[in-house]
Amino acid sequence: MTSSLMTVDQLLTVDRRSFVKTAAMAAATAMASRDARGYALPLLEQAPSSLAWNKAPCRFCGTGCHVMVGTENGRVVAIQGDQKAEVNKGLLCVKGYHVGLAMYGKDRLTTPMLRRNGAMVPISWDEAIETIAARIAANPQGFSFYGSGQWTIPEGYAANKFVKAGLGTNLIDANPRLCMSSAVTGFLSTFGVDEPPGVYDDLDQCDVAIMWGNNMAEMHPVLFSRLVDRRARGEKVTIIDMTTRRTRTSELADHVLYFQPHGDLAIANGIAHLIIKLNGVDSDFVKRHCNFRQLGAAVDANTAPDMLGVPMTFEEFAKAVEPYTPEKVEELSGVPAEKIRLLGELFARRDLRINSLWCMGFNQHTRGTAINCIVHGIHLLSGHFGKPGDAATSLTGQPSACGTAREVGTLCHLLPGGLAVANPEHRAHAEDHWNLAAGSISAKIGYHAIEMFKRFNTPTDQGGDVTTIWVQVTNPGHTLPNLERNFLRKKDLADKFLIVSDVYPTATTSLADLILPSAMWVEKNGMYGNSERRTQQWFKMVEPPGEARDDAWQTIAVSKALFDRGAGMKDKDGTWIFHTQGRDEQAIPIWDWAHYYDINVDERLFDEYRQFSRHKHKDLAPYAEYVKSRGLRWPVVQQPDGAWRETRWRFSGFDDPYVDKGKDFQFYHSVTKDDKALVWFRPHEHPPERPDAEYPFWLCTGRVLEHWHSGTMTRRIPQLHRAMPKAYVELHRDDAAAIGVLSGDMVTVASRRGAVDLAAWIGGRGDPQKGHVFVPFFDETQFINMVTLDAYDPYSKQPDYKKCAVSVRRKV
């Protein structure tokens, strides 16, 4: 590094350094002064410079910060927070301001490679495309697509259409299954339609922010800074951190409530109990806008009750939560009764605005649907809903888990626009949009992620009917739980074929049979959708390295090869499903890379996709509107003057254009078809695996500030890698003393499924409770997912990475 920085010194002339320092100070001053009335600095992109500046959303998490990307001589050379962006108002986190470097690791994949005789050998793109087409054509029912919340919206739409319109199966799923599908089932169960009613503006107007198992200060730091900023301005914002370990969020919280795993269910039911006891029920709101539900009886011991549930009265609901007294909740959760009373008293107050926030703590949970439902329920019950600052907000971990997986519907049970495979009317809508013959779209739901990989890792003659998987923009060889069962068995199954499109070698490419080099981020056009329903757009700014190409092009090229073979991929008129023509009505061969950028394929795909968005009132504007903006939050509805207006608070009469005039609230996709939301009773239950004598510790896994997900990008950024080079295990000091371990000692963390060796960290950045350990999952040299449990929520099918039983022993 020293030598390379000398090169920096050599390259940076004094004039250039002065310019850069001036630019850095200008940006920082503008940010520092943003609340200083009348103070304004020229935006950096307007300053004279040889750099070209363009907007893009950050490549990493689901916050959706916009960055200004400075390019020079075909490379990204500078990043600044986008001062025009409402999401981040010019700020970035430590990952965000290094995002440009993520493209420049020197081991970028630059050519297709096929496994031959055990070794990966370079092949041409033509051979790669033909290889995939031949494999799929031979057994389309054995093919599954596995995608990502990092797919751009057009990429996801192309893949979804490829499978559901082109092949006539629903054998596609995506990694949001592992990170947020319980939020989806929570919204569907409560409101009848997915995604948060509220927005980030709630952070600016709440009196109380409750972090439900959510380390927002480190995982969504730019959003957390909104709360810190308000305090800096002298506003009172009470932050409550409910957690199983002390984090940076805890340090800035007014109240820290340590709870035991699954205790969140008891806490939320305890709040419901107290809302009723303290006369905190917003009776008028509840009477006019809510119904009550509970689960019905299970058909048998192996099948969960129907997700629609059965009706119950308010009185029956009150009786159901009656046992959740503060003392009982303390027994179940470990949170002192007086703290439960504090929460109940806050919710019972009508003069406060309360914003609940959660992320993986709720979603990666075998009772994820239940806890999502209960928290929506306590907000509805107490009337803390639908007013600025009063909201229940799920945050996401990927930049387009909402935009691509949830909205485009790249999951095995969904169609674009929130339509459902299981609904015949919805299939008919999709067939109409795609010009398919009636009945073309299969009514059979495909395999969710865990089931897909279980079948891929099972011998074909033993029920393993998934024989080919194409993975794009994700790393299941690192992120699936119980990796030995769900990923590594493939290496002994000769007839299975794994295709991986990615930008760097990963744990997944290590077992791939065919690797395709992909363009990333601003090497291609793109669109993302963030956690607050905001759809964002950017243009390609630099060329990808070598022969790396866009993921959407890869999908389209294989589709064309299948069409040419007569293996599907056509509409009812026999036309190729991705047929594209110019204004002169001449066909444009977008399957040919040389012509892919002859038109804006993203624009064509998006404007086709957005026709789906109106069925569930998730209206999207034309592509051109997103070019002009820093994102728009749906539903985006055209006004009489032709302008496109975004919506901040859904279901609220003062803002949502789909609420009937004169109504204060209207849940217009109500499960019960009466414009009412559902308040669910879901009991506390114990998790499927708990510590015992052999495995006496609770294991929780998660992220760290410096790294994003499996670290394939951030571990290639020297600054971030050096700051956090290896995974570790956090131990409580009493537990460490009991097993004779000091910070830095190597220990073995083992479960019934596998083991991993890690350095112990005691009293470090995070500090777990006694009897708990925490391990971050970013490090591909130490796979904690060899240890994790693959039990999942029965409704969302999302696995639980936050709790299983492990042993910790000093490594000899």
Place this chain on the structure above:
Amino acid sequence: MAISGLVVTLHEDSAAADAAVSALSDDGRVSVGERFGRRVAIVAETGSVAEDRDLWDALLAIPGVEHLDVAYVALDPPTVESGGLP
């Protein structure tokens, strides 16, 4: 970060905040810009990756510094030292 523009949020206690600004001014790696109430703009310039991390930690450890945000960073190509996983 070779050169970066940062926003420091200071503690609500004005004496602690003033002391923090003074400490920032004493750090040779930092240029202190204008202060707007509890927020102050700074530019940080470091000579190595290790210094870069040290500086981040050092800034957060200054009494009176409550929060740190980033507004700008220069990413000159030679700062990409390796690529690839170690």
